[in-house]
Amino acid sequence: MLLHLSDLHFGTEIPERVQAVKDFCQQQQPELVIVSGDLTQRARFQQFYACRQFLESLNIPYLVVPGNHDIPLYHVWRRFFNPFGRYQLFFGATEKEIVSEHFYVIGVNSIRPKYHTKGYVSTKQIAEVEAKLKSAPEHLYKLVAVHQPFYCEPFDKHVEDCPVSGEIALRHWADAGLNGLLHGHLHQSAVYHLNQFYHLDVAQSVLDIHAGTTFSNRTHHGEENGFNVITAQGEIDAYLYDDTSQSFQKWKRIWPINEASLV
Template identity: 40%
Template structure:
């Protein structure tokens, strides 16, 4: 079994110390194989915020990290930097790769950058990205859980979030479903949930889930939900676990376990 710890929307610069400590404790207890960070690492893409994020992520002690930027990780007020070096500060800390993948015998995670310097907060997946991810999914090994990580959601639960949907999401989901994806993982809206996408598109050729994470350590909470992270476990009984911060104990606790409908 491979264990993935999904951390999203940390918004360093607005972090809660109690949540940071709780996340360190959770990682030490679960000992995940992969730390998957699905964007909005910082609040305002400032060097000190990226540096703090790097320290905290490394302190989690996870053997592998897969980190993509969110819209908050591009400078907002520095127009020159946004236009000509939008990912410069991200790259100084996490390297030049804005996309990547992680592979084991039972897991394939493909992470892509869906932020754009010309968009304030909305994300976009390009035809080239859709094609490239589909081609890689088609080469997945038998028995691998196949996940694609983005920042903005491909499915939402409230009407107010429709405008936050990833631009190009329907075309991407349909193409990736044909190529064999099991779930699309995101963040951005600070609400944790798992949705079967056949509820939205009944004619999809296979079961595909949308997995959303809440905000891991920021005080920018939403919907009455405390800080929250996801844990994904592979295997014949693949599941997505939602862990919320218990304000009384200062520890993350398991509040929901959702089986993934994986077709082979």
């Protein structure tokens, strides 16, 4: 089991929901925790510190990637000359890999200081990730974590935030064996079957997997705080916070929706 968190926005966290994630991890013991960006609300030292303390307290291997909130917004000098300084102080390199019994996950930094919310993937990043996917063990479920989604509904205002060169990256990575992309940014749980939207000519299903905001008070679309759980078989369940039990409960299976959805 892989636990997919996103948009923690430390600085706006709700303490009882932070505790509920800890309780879930203690009970279920996922093999990996992945956080797809926006660890903090304003890239402040104390917010990064709180996030690091939280992740270390889970006692589970984890991988994080930066979100647009993880670089300074108002401090212009730091934004352009040392945008990831505080992030790196607590989490090291902005791009890492992690491997477990069933999963192989590559972190990609799509954040650029000159953009406020829009993502960007370079030709170098595309080539490096492609090479890593090709050399990954075939039996592992292969994922890339990147903050901005590669697909949004056409009417969604965030469609313009999809990364520059995202479709090019997707096609190269799909050919190299990618199974899915893990995103945040929209604060909403969803799965999109990219084979259909981009007519990918590959044998495996390639999914765009969106997680909601895990425990921030900055919820969108009327959706409660939540996260995704991905099984070794590639099934994806969305969990939402339940006030009555003060715990995260399974909301619904968001992949596969039905057998006809599979390639």
